[in-house]
Amino acid sequence: MGMPAAKQHILIVEDRADVRLSLRFLLNNHGYEVFEAESPAVASELLHSHRIDLILLDMNFEFDTTSGEEGLAFLRAQQKTSSPPILAMTAWSSVSLAVEAMQLGAKDFFAKPWDNHAVVMMMKKHLALAQIDHQKAISKQSESAQFGKSETSSNNISKSILWHSPQMQKLKAQLERVAKTDATIFLRGENGTGKSCIAEYVHTHSARTGEFVSVNMGAIPESLFESELFGHKKGAFTDAKQDRAGRFELANNGTLFLDEVATMGANQQAKLLRVLESKQFERVGDTLTQQASCRIIAASNADFEAMLESGEFRTDLYFRLNTIELTIPPLNARPDDIVVLAKHFIELHAKQYQLTPLPLSKLAEQALLDYSWPGNVRELSHMMARAVLMAEGDCIDAQDLEFKTLNNSSKNTSSENDIPLMTLEDAEKKLLKMALSQTHSNVEQAGELLGISKSAIYRRLEKFGLSTK
Structure with missing residues (x-):
């Protein structure tokens, strides 16, 4: 896989100086920055003061002791924190200790004496897995950390759309028909079905010459709603240090994708409705009226029927957003796509991590x-x-x-x-x-x-x- 582009930080927790030195030489030669701790207590201090990406943990820290209790206690403590991945170091005879370490959260283990190549490959694997988990956690918190800038394919490997099943072929035909129009589209579908990918597909197949701009409505604080969508003039409020274009302006002659629209409060709904009805807006602190010349695609996974009935979501806004409603089928409703998509992602991820793509066994399928x-x-x-x-x-x-x-x-x-x-x-x-x-x-x-x-x-x-x- 080659040397990491940015140095990753490895913490070696081992009481024997000679073992730490051997591991330090090995890891330095592969481009890692190494931190050392002769005990779990010192390791805990380093974790508070430094960024650590992976821990190599010896399980025994007392002479003539093989219980591994200190190592196990450290693992128990790390269970209560957002710990980096931990690889346990064990003796060949410590089968039960290795099992207990895994059950307490160690991601893997290797035996002393170790094989240098095997240890480095194990580390690279778990560093990459930790990165995947980190990206997944971020995507759960918000589809966009900056109120919904459209994601790039390099950061969102699942953006590829395969039109394999009859359900997806039908959806593709519908999308290509509506893409040629300027009609507002409302996409419904469960989390993870690819609503943002579908929205960008519509934009790509339209005659729109402007940008595709994505906004996660649930990530915008109410106090910043107008500034984010419509922009502001310098001095309009305390933190307005300079003029700023809003999302409607950035999407001029393009497509504005409003994701998670069900999360908007009553005031936000009213402000959005006014712009959709008049097709005009003003930056906060400005008197100049601008034309809203972008195509709107909205999306949600909410139960809108219940929200409309309870009055939680405005009926007039719903109909403004819902000129054409399309539903993206969940993955379990299109089993023909599952294995095809799995193989597709194997190819993509293997290329990403510079590995040979492996076939799926029949049991895995x-x-x-x-x-x-x-x-x-x-x-x-x-x-x-x-x-x-x-x-x-x-x-x-x-x-x-x-x-x-x-x-x-x-x-x-x-x-x-x-x-x-x-x-x-x-x-x-x-x-x-x-x-x-x-x-x-x-x-x-x-x-x-x-x-x-x-x-x-x-x-x-x-x-x-x-x-x-």
């Missing part, structure tokens, strides 16, 4: 089809990104897929804070594979590393369907 997809296409994209990085075999199997909710899938759910649990069997299988790799498939030596007999190794090989070839 069935698991994808059995899942209910509450997060829709966005969730599928994130899942494939994780699978591309986590898969260890020559294909992506069902065990490489991390499902987030309990449903008819046979996959275990994650806890609320996304700490992946590892069963004793999973850890046993992982250690067995590591031991065989370390000993070049020498069963007797692998048994010595793991502290079990040769016959026990063969029993486990049969149990897990593994081969020494």
Whole structure:
């Protein structure tokens, strides 16, 4: 994958200076900035004073002690914080300790003595996964951190639209018909179905020569609503240090996408309605009236029928926004798209992380089809990104897929804070594979590393369907 573009910070928590030095040399040679702590207490102080992207944690800090209690206590404490990913360092004989570390939140583990290449690849994988989780958390908070600037494809890999299923082919035909008009469009659909992507598709296939401007209405504080949408003049209010164009002005002769319109309060609804009716607006603090010459596309996942009935949303505004209403079907309603999209995202993410794209096993395909997809296409994209990085075999199997909710899938759910649990069997299988790799498939030596007999190794090989070839 090459050296990281910006230095990532790795914290080594290890009481032995020689081990810290070996790891420091290894990580420095791969372009990482290294911090060292000889104890969990020092590590906690460093975490408060420095940005740390990943932690390498030894489990034992007392001479002649193998309980790992200090390392486990550190993991328990990190469960209560937004900790960076932690990789545990264990001895080959510490199978139960490795399992307990994983159950307390360690993302992975490696044994001493370690393989340099394997450790670096493990780190790169979990650093990339942490970045995916970070981007996902940001997208949950707001589709745009700056009140909805349109996302670029480099930041939103799931923007690609595939028109595979009959439902999506029908939607595509509808979009291409309405794109040629100036009609206001109202997009309905669950979170993660790609409403912003669909809106941009309409803009791209229209005759509009201006920009596509996206606004997340739910992210705009009420006090800044007029300034964000209509702009302001310098000195119009305390923080108005200079003239500023609003979204309507930026979208001149283009398309203005109003996402999450159901989140607007009564005052905001009235102000937006006035502009839609008159097709005119003024910057805050200005007397010059400007023409609103942009096409409006609105979107929401709310139950508008209930909101209209309760008076929570204005009927007149709803009809202004709803000249043409189109519904984007959820992913679970178009099963023909699931595997096709999954393969598409595997290709995209493998290219992004400079990896060889792996095929999906039949079991993985069935698991994808059995899942209910509450997060829709966005969730599928994130899942494939994780699978591309986590898969260890020559294909992506069902065990490489991390499902987030309990449903008819046979996959275990994650806890609320996304700490992946590892069963004793999973850890046993992982250690067995590591031991065989370390000993070049020498069963007797692998048994010595793991502290079990040769016959026990063969029993486990049969149990897990593994081969020494």
